[in-house]
Amino acid sequence: MSARDAAPRVVVTGATGAVGRHVTRALARRGPVRSLVRDASKARRLELPGETVVGDYRDGPALKRALAGAEAVFVVTANPLRPQDDAQILDAARAAGVRKAVKLSWLAVADPSANDLIARWNRQSEQMLHTSGLAWTVLRMRTPMSNTLSWASSIREESVVRALDGNARTACVDPRDVAEAAVRALTEAGHEGVTYALTGPEPIGAREQTEILARVVGRPLAFEELTAEQALARWSARLPGAVAEALLEAAQRRRAGDSCEVGDDLGRLIGRPPGTFASWAADHAAAFS
Template sequence: MSGLQLVVVTGATGAVGRHVVRRLAGTARVRLIVRDADRARALGLTGDGEGGPEVVTADYGDLERLRPAMEGADAVFVVTANPLRPEHDEHIVAAARGGGVRRAVKLSWLAVADPAADDLVARWNRRAEEVLRRSGLDWTVLRMRSPMSNTLAWAATIRAEGVVRAPGGDARTPCVDPRDVADVAVLALTCTGHEGRTYALTGPRPLSPREQAQVLSRVRGTPVTFEELTPEQALANWLRKLPAPVARALAEAAVRRAAGGAEDVEDGVRAVTGRAPGTFETWAADHGDLFR
């Protein structure tokens, strides 16, 4: 085990990061940087006994705490989640450089490639990518479309009422299975040949929220109806849960999707893994119990 690469995983409890951790088991030594160690344990990420992932509790805003977490590592999976804290990416990259890390794989968003996307989240991701490219590390950027797991936000109302409430009911996007993104990430983290590459990762075909609700209805075996929220209602919902600048950025992104700005299918998953990306139907069937 000691001869294996050591990979540091940030965002380890997130939709993609948790699958990266599981896929690295047995192929690399893993060190998780998490804010909440109890959450990592609850997700079964820490393992039991010798050989399980090492867990470091740290906030990405604390550069001094991050520095020792990178010591001796070969690669780092870079995931940040707060567009109001752009220094988080800077701190992770600086700590990686100081710790002797050679390779960094950054999880970003495909909206970065859209010249019309100028909201807070798009600008934040562009800046984070640039931080990585200027770092001197062997970098790889993974630009993902919306993950299929975003539909878990509907699970409570589906279970209670058989209803999905969302904006842009007919706005189609080729959402991607987080497990496919994790497969690409693991290959980029542990294999050569991905240095200086940017991969666009989507699912195999665009689906609208209304169509996703129909898939979930078939998975449940009982009807799921779709109720479209107006842009104003959607923004009000986001404002109740998120800082205002982030809520407005999501509203701007929703407008772009409604105009067809996120429909294109990309071939990044196949290019890296050699296989087609998974469908929403498969993802929904695998997670059906969460909607029943």
């Protein structure tokens, strides 16, 4: 095999994340893929296929190694306090001769009333992509169903779910479906210059999710409503204060019904109806049991 043949067609950043891990696995079934990860041990636990480069987005040599020979890059950043991460990925991609970038973003960007830190960061990141000189596609996703994995320990140990605004609904989306859409955008023509809104098939709230998870684990689960102060304290215990405040602002918009809209972009992209929360929960029953 020549060096050219061995070069990866796609590089995946955020490859150990909820979406990135599925993108990496799907791409590996099509051809060479390379992942940029910060945590090599997590990549091994997930058994990510293909080549892995270990490094941070601030690590210029690691970015150069990861992007060498690639045609496209899946751009996933996670820290709104480091907006330069997107710029560094895109600059390195352009220098490496990458032609296409697919960016994972958030649907709150499209909400004119959303002006919290996370929404502003994603808007800025999208603008960087638009002006990068690369052929671009933006995937704006709604809350991933996998966020409910944060309840797993309390379900296993106490048979209880604690969450804010249990009746506030969101059209949460299966990250596997988002990954399938990303693979299409990365490997097919016709998605350049397009922004897609990716939602699940129905709006659902935390209380309803708890009822579904109770059926999955085969025992009753209690739901305990958190106050805004309790939720903020929980987020602040593991996140910077500004990020925790932004999550609370997003929750307040969700309470007002801003996350309920169901779109058809995802179904058109993947050629089938998006998966339901009940289906996702059944496939992840072991995590809660």
